Amino acid sequence: MSQNTYVTASVLGRVRVRAGWDAPLQEIYCSVEPLDVQADFDGQTPRCFLEFAYADIPSMIASLAEGGIMLPADMRQAIESDVRAGAGNVIRDFGADWPSSQLH
Numbered sequence: 001m002s003q004n005t006y007v008t009a010s011v012l013g014r015v016r017v018r019a020g021w022d023a024p025l026q027e028i029y030c031s032v033e034p035l036d037v038q039a040d041f042d043g044q045t046p047r048c049f050l051e052f053a054y055a056d057i058p059s060m061i062a063s064l065a066e067g068g069i070m071l072p073a074d075m076r077q078a079i080e081s082d083v084r085a086g087a088g089n090v091i092r093d094f095g096a097d098w099p100s101s102q103l104h
Helices: 057-068 075-084
Strands: 002-010 013-022 029-036 051-053 090-096
Touching: 002 075, 013 075, 029 057, 051 057, 057 075, 075 090
Parallel strands: 002 090
Antiparallel strands: 002 013, 013 029, 029 051
């Protein structure tokens, strides 16, 4: 499975988006992890993942846009390349879409 990751702002606050091609399942997957989740009562930070599977990239982009999340063009191109090549075991980090000084 290819994994392409970046951090951005959304209606959920800061989120980590991970998307790519799942070769065994023959589908595009996308997970969104909220990063601004408050610690629960015992001080542990719960991680909530929103996970989706798509038949095509435009469907994924439309779904992300509903949450105010824009997919970087270079990340889209990487996923398209992964789909064409049937790529697996590819990991790319596209960073964040704001200055690193604003990341906590």
